Amino acid sequence: MKEVFITRIIPEAGIKLLESAGIKTVVNYRDSSLNQQEIIEQSENADAILCLLSDKFDSTLISGLKKVKVIANYAVGYNNIDVECCMENNIYVTNTPGVLTDTTADLGFALLMATARKIPQAHLYTKSGKFNGWGAELMLGHDIHGKKLGIVGLGRIGQAIAKRANGFDMDISYYSRTRKSELESEKGYKFKTLQALAKESDFIILCCSLTDETHHLINEDILALMKSSAYIINLSRGQVINEKHLIDFLSSGKIAGAGLDVYEHEPNFSPKLTKLENIVLLPHIGSASIETRNIMAELAARNIIDVLVDEKIPRSNVY
Ligand code: NAP
Ligand code: GLV
Ligand code: GLV
Numbered sequence: 001m002k003e004v005f006i007t008r009i010i011p012e013a014g015i016k017l018l019e020s021a022g023i024k025t026v027v028n029y030r031d032s033s034l035n036q037q038e039i040i041e042q043s044e045n046a047d048a049i050l051c052l053l054s055d056k057f058d059s060t061l062i063s064g065l066k067k068v069k070v071i072a073n074y075a076v077g078y079n080n081i082d083v084e085c086c087m088e089n090n091i092y093v094t095n096t097p098g099v100l101t102d103t104t105a106d107l108g109f110a111l112l113m114a115t116a117r118k119i120p121q122a123h124l125y126t127k128s129g130k131f132n133g134w135g136a137e138l139m140l141g142h143d144i145h146g147k148k149l150g151i152v153g154l155g156r157i158g159q160a161i162a163k164r165a166n167g168f169d170m171d172i173s174y175y176s177r178t179r180k181s182e183l184e185s186e187k188g189y190k191f192k193t194l195q196a197l198a199k200e201s202d203f204i205i206l207c208c209s210l211t212d213e214t215h216h217l218i219n220e221d222i223l224a225l226m227k228s229s230a231y232i233i234n235l236s237r238g239q240v241i242n243e244k245h246l247i248d249f250l251s252s253g254k255i256a257g258a259g260l261d262v263y264e265h266e267p268n269f270s271p272k273l274t275k276l277e278n279i280v281l282l283p284h285i286g287s288a289s290i291e292t293r294n295i296m297a298e299l300a301a302r303n304i305i306d307v308l309v310d311e312k313i314p315r316s317n318v319y
Contacts, residue, residue: 002023006042008027008055010029010293011302013301022302026041043065045202055079072300076096090175100286103288104235107259108233112233118140119280121277142229150204152197152218153174158205172190174189198223205235214243217241223245234260242264244270250279258280261284
């Protein structure tokens with residue numbers, strides 16, 4: 001019987017699908033991540049691993065795997081896995097593209113709105129009994145409708161953000177690895193250099209994947225170009241922003257605010273971030289809807305079934 005090791009609890013839908021395909025599932029039910037040695041030990045008999053984005057599969061871990069044929073990441077971003085090393089070891093790497101696009105874009109736009117209109121701050125203020133009358137200058141934020149939005153990484157999620165921003169009459173520009181001339185002519189999105197995007201945008205939202213090129217793409221040089229009334233929202237990966245530089249710019253008020261769903265040293269982050277007033281912090285919940293997490297579990301399972309049962313290249317192989 002084929003076996004899959006699941007590094008941490010995922011929705012039942014994925015586990016059921018694997019079992020109905022005749023695959024034995026071994027699940028780590030502990031409510032915390034395993035270290036690399038634990039993953040190696042617990043996947044000793046595994047033909048596949050279903051893992052989370054918080055599991056780091058570097059060359060040490062990958063070379064410790066005995067018979068694993070596929071590592072199925074329960075996420076679309078797969079910067080946690082050394083793909084080249086997997087290729088060398090004949091291990092497929094799969095992700096969950098497409099199925100979480102709209103859910104993540106919903107959250108991203110909600111984060112943008114929450115940041116600009118101080119919704120979490122206003123909620124805490126009201127909940128703690130401080131609201132004692134309408135105030136002309138109470139909790140003033142900035143408008144969202146009609147403003148200039150700069151999207152970094154116009155991929156699936158970036159385009160879904162643009163769709164939502166259209167409904168708010170935002171003026172949409174983007175910076176990406178490649179130009180999207182069709183989207184430019186059909187939707188009117190404007191391509192800009194990262195520098196021009198930083199200078200002109202009222203909101204910058206990061207939707208790119210994390211690679212060597214996008215690591216610290218947003219640093220003090222880019223932040224220095226932003227308007228003092230502008231916001232930055234990070235929906236991609238924490239390492240795309242130099243978090244230390246961001247803290248400096250937020251604490252000195254050189255930019256208006258930031259909304260973060262991801263952190264440079266996740267799950268750790270500087271206590272300085274939590275002391276800032278002009279920030280909204282979320283615990284990496286972009287794809288966290290019940291519906292989408294079920295579908296992600298099924299897609300991750302299907303990728304494993306493709307390899308172990310149907311003996312074919314998995315549908316969401318990343319290389
Ligand atoms: P995608 O369709 O592959 O989009 C990735 C985008 O990143 C593409 O537009 C790509 O540009 C751009 N990009 C890559 N390298 C770049 C570079 N050097 N400079 C500028 N742009 C670059 O993936 P997706 O499904 O939209 O997901 C995007 C990312 O969002 C994931 O990789 C993940 O890190 C993150 N994510 C976060 C959450 C969350 O919970 N916060 C949830 C889901 C995903 P081109 O199109 O021009 O090649
Ligand atoms: C979440 O961050 C993902 O990459 O799916
Ligand atoms: C506010 O509640 C208003 O009526 O303007």
